[in-house]
Amino acid sequence: MRDVAVVGVGMQKWGELWEKDLRDLYVESALLAINDAGVDRIDSMYVGCMTSGLFNSQEHLGSIMADYLGLTPIPATRVESACASAGIAVRMGFMEVAGGFSDIVLAGGVEKMTDVSGDGATFALATACDQEWEAYNGVTFPGLYAMMARAHMHQYGTTREQLAMVAVKNHENGMKNPLAQYHVKITVEDVINSVKVAEPLNIFDCSPITDGAAAVVLTTVEKAKELGKPIIKIIGIGQATSTIALHSRADLASIDATRYAAETAYKMAGKGPDDIDLAEVHDCFTIAELIVMEELGFVERGKSGPAVEAGETRIGGRIPINTSGGLKSKGHPVGATGAAQVYSLVEQLRGEAGERQVEGAKVGLAQNMGGSGGSSVVTILEAQS
Amino acid sequence: MRDVAVVGVGMQKWGELWEKDLRDLYVESALLAINDAGVDRIDSMYVGCMTSGLFNSQEHLGSIMADYLGLTPIPATRVESACASAGIAVRMGFMEVAGGFSDIVLAGGVEKMTDVSGDGATFALATACDQEWEAYNGVTFPGLYAMMARAHMHQYGTTREQLAMVAVKNHENGMKNPLAQYHVKITVEDVINSVKVAEPLNIFDCSPITDGAAAVVLTTVEKAKELGKPIIKIIGIGQATSTIALHSRADLASIDATRYAAETAYKMAGKGPDDIDLAEVHDCFTIAELIVMEELGFVERGKSGPAVEAGETRIGGRIPINTSGGLKSKGHPVGATGAAQVYSLVEQLRGEAGERQVEGAKVGLAQNMGGSGGSSVVTILEAQS
Numbered sequence: 001m002r003d004v005a006v007v008g009v010g011m012q013k014w015g016e017l018w019e020k021d022l023r024d025l026y027v028e029s030a031l032l033a034i035n036d037a038g039v040d041r042i043d044s045m046y047v048g049c050m051t052s053g054l055f056n057s058q059e060h061l062g063s064i065m066a067d068y069l070g071l072t073p074i075p076a077t078r079v080e081s082a083c084a085s086a087g088i089a090v091r092m093g094f095m096e097v098a099g100g101f102s103d104i105v106l107a108g109g110v111e112k113m114t115d116v117s118g119d120g121a122t123f124a125l126a127t128a129c130d131q132e133w134e135a136y137n138g139v140t141f142p143g144l145y146a147m148m149a150r151a152h153m154h155q156y157g158t159t160r161e162q163l164a165m166v167a168v169k170n171h172e173n174g175m176k177n178p179l180a181q182y183h184v185k186i187t188v189e190d191v192i193n194s195v196k197v198a199e200p201l202n203i204f205d206c207s208p209i210t211d212g213a214a215a216v217v218l219t220t221v222e223k224a225k226e227l228g229k230p231i232i233k234i235i236g237i238g239q240a241t242s243t244i245a246l247h248s249r250a251d252l253a254s255i256d257a258t259r260y261a262a263e264t265a266y267k268m269a270g271k272g273p274d275d276i277d278l279a280e281v282h283d284c285f286t287i288a289e290l291i292v293m294e295e296l297g298f299v300e301r302g303k304s305g306p307a308v309e310a311g312e313t314r315i316g317g318r319i320p321i322n323t324s325g326g327l328k329s330k331g332h333p334v335g336a337t338g339a340a341q342v343y344s345l346v347e348q349l350r351g352e353a354g355e356r357q358v359e360g361a362k363v364g365l366a367q368n369m370g371g372s373g374g375s376s377v378v379t380i381l382e383a384q385s
Numbered sequence: 386m387r388d389v390a391v392v393g394v395g396m397q398k399w400g401e402l403w404e405k406d407l408r409d410l411y412v413e414s415a416l417l418a419i420n421d422a423g424v425d426r427i428d429s430m431y432v433g434c435m436t437s438g439l440f441n442s443q444e445h446l447g448s449i450m451a452d453y454l455g456l457t458p459i460p461a462t463r464v465e466s467a468c469a470s471a472g473i474a475v476r477m478g479f480m481e482v483a484g485g486f487s488d489i490v491l492a493g494g495v496e497k498m499t500d501v502s503g504d505g506a507t508f509a510l511a512t513a514c515d516q517e518w519e520a521y522n523g524v525t526f527p528g529l530y531a532m533m534a535r536a537h538m539h540q541y542g543t544t545r546e547q548l549a550m551v552a553v554k555n556h557e558n559g560m561k562n563p564l565a566q567y568h569v570k571i572t573v574e575d576v577i578n579s580v581k582v583a584e585p586l587n588i589f590d591c592s593p594i595t596d597g598a599a600a601v602v603l604t605t606v607e608k609a610k611e612l613g614k615p616i617i618k619i620i621g622i623g624q625a626t627s628t629i630a631l632h633s634r635a636d637l638a639s640i641d642a643t644r645y646a647a648e649t650a651y652k653m654a655g656k657g658p659d660d661i662d663l664a665e666v667h668d669c670f671t672i673a674e675l676i677v678m679e680e681l682g683f684v685e686r687g688k689s690g691p692a693v694e695a696g697e698t699r700i701g702g703r704i705p706i707n708t709s710g711g712l713k714s715k716g717h718p719v720g721a722t723g724a725a726q727v728y729s730l731v732e733q734l735r736g737e738a739g740e741r742q743v744e745g746a747k748v749g750l751a752q753n754m755g756g757s758g759g760s761s762v763v764t765i766l767e768a769q770s
Contacts, residue, residue, distance in 0.1 A: 021517065053436045057508075059512040060466060060629060063628075064759070073627060073641060077464055077466060240459070241448050241451040371445050
């Protein structure tokens with residue numbers, strides 16, 4: 001198996017991008033990544049996207065994106081795993097390069113979420129849960145994560161304030177990220193007093209509706225050296241599934257798919273949680289970041305709330321999490337998030353994260369997941385000299 | 386790169402399957418394939434599906450199918466390339482086994498198309514073309530293929546009767562396939578006198594709306610031998626793209642993506658069109674089968690009509706095409722078709738096609754495509770002793 005490096009990354013400023021359509025978003029981020037990589041060709045490409053059918057009445061994204069990038073006739077494949085779509089796109093690209101099928105692969109994701117009105121976005125997002133057993137009965141994603149939050153609070157004594165502190169930290173980081181959707185400082189009180197969505201989660205516990213894309217260029221470590229790029233190697237990558245419906249889980253306060261994906265990635269990397277210098281995790285809701293910290297082994301089970309309260313996950317803390325602002329502040333165009341996490345890690349591992357730079361960052365971990373944790377991808381990157 | 390074999394195949398009888406939902410269909414075909422393979426585990430899986438979001442309000446198919454198959458926490462990935470989704474699922478599975486990432490991979494596809502009413506299916510299918518430049522302006526797939534048919538008739542003198550003969554042959558074959566949606570003998574007159582859809586295409590030139598799934602199990606040739614299964618090896622596989630919109634093509638009577646995918650597959654297999662004993666091709670409309678015959682090199686450009694008229698593509702002819710009944714008679718659950726083509730080839734290469742058996746069949750080719758040819762996959766299988 002060949003060693004694989006990320007040689008180029010691209011994303012635009014995320015937000016409500018009324019002037020750009022689905023293809024514009026993907027093409028723009030892809031061109032930024034290709035330009036950053038300095039490659040003169042792409043051999044194959046992947047497009048992560050959750051539900052362009054419902055958001056934009058457009059499927060067949062491999063063809064349309066290869067076409068608008070001027071890359072036909074290369075193979076182009078759309079992959080979907082709800083909000084983990086782009087994380088999986090990166091894993092597919094990794095396999096294609098590592099396996100020797102292609103030398104230079106573009107992998108990214110996109111979601112254009114503001115083309116629908118009314119409850120269109122809530123309906124579209126609910127297709128990530130079990131339609132027949134969950135959505136049909138009226139539950140939506142804030143409701144599912146609210147139940148997970150309640151379980152975590154009940155089992156471990158996690159407080160409302162600790163949930164809020166996740167959002168506060170991520171907004172603090174996002175203020176310093178020029179590409180983030182929101183540049184707004186918030187306080188614990190702001191979160192607690194914000195509009196209720198599904199008890200105990202308020203609007204400031206929830207990631208927003210966002211238009212955006214992100215892309216990365218993968219190649220062999222050998223080729224990356226030829227290109228004269230900093231070597232950011234994928235040293236571990238794992239993907240796993242769990243039950244799609246929350247009610248089928250033995251423990252509502254855990255996310256098995258992330259634990260399994262992390263086990264695979266750690267094993268492949270020959271590293272453990274203590275070797276990780278910083279992480280980008282899937283904070284679609286504040287409770288998600290807490291549970292994921294535990295599944296990744298950054299803290300013992302049930303200890304994520306106190307760790308956040310103690311500042312361990314802030315920049316300068318023991319294990320900085322979501323230095324990009326996370327889904328909460330950077331935005332969450334669902335099909336793009338996994339690639340944007342890799343974008344943010346590469347920025348850090350190259351030492352180019354400016355005000356948000358984690359000093360001496362060498363090893364970074366990205367954790368991306370779909371639905372209420374029915375699927376997950378964990379990727380570990382290492383800066384090599 | 387490791388040699389890869391198809392060791393198990395499964396599909397149910399296709400049709401309007403009111404009593405089965407999306408997950409039932411995929412799970413049923415997957416279990417048939419796993420049972421056929423005789424394996425005791427699956428390491429990773431792929432689900433091809435075009436637009437379960439629009440047809441069934443359900444995305445996140447990797448998670449849901451792994452869950453209902455009892456296969457969590459294995460990695461499970463949904464791939465989408467419109468009607469080429471399952472062909473690409475097979476190619477992903479091939480790469481995962483060939484590259485040494487997994488030993489036993491399940492790859493299949495599904496589409497449950499009858500859950501929508503009115504023009505819901507036409508709308509959903511139109512998301513495979515360019516929404517902003519084609520669908521928005523009112524064109525649907527019969528319209529696009531009608532333009533391709535007109536171009537082919539104009540450039541090469543292809544006749545209305547020759548188009549009809551494709552449907553007649555495929556229904557003749559489908560009558561002998563117990564899994565086909567339709568068991569109806571039709572004549573050239575029936576086709577020509579059937580309801581007009583988009584001139585020159587009538588309803589009998591069009592593949593139907595179908596519920597169905599199909600799945601295959603892939604493993605190494607070495608492991609296939611251990612299992613004591615007939616060795617049906619994937620000797621060539623190629624995937625390519627073209628412009629998503631028909632108006633961007635230099636020639637409306639050609640399908641570039643298929644030509645490029647075939648070049649890759651032939652090169653990898655070390656074989657050419659003359660080495661192919663039979664083929665399953667993507668006859669979503671009668672004209673598609675004619676153009677594809679030319680792109681695959683079975684006939685010279687413009688000569689497909691006369692070849693069909695001369696009976697060259699019938700069972701017993703020079704190059705039997707769509708011995709399963711093709712999309713026209715077997716049915717076309719769009720996300721499943723690519724895997725069903727492989728199912729049908731394996732049946733033939735194992736010598737288990739009954740009345741439809743092509744004598745001495747050793748090498749078979751499957752050609753699957755999305756939209757009006759914006760993406761395509763070509764797979765070549767060989768029975769090895």
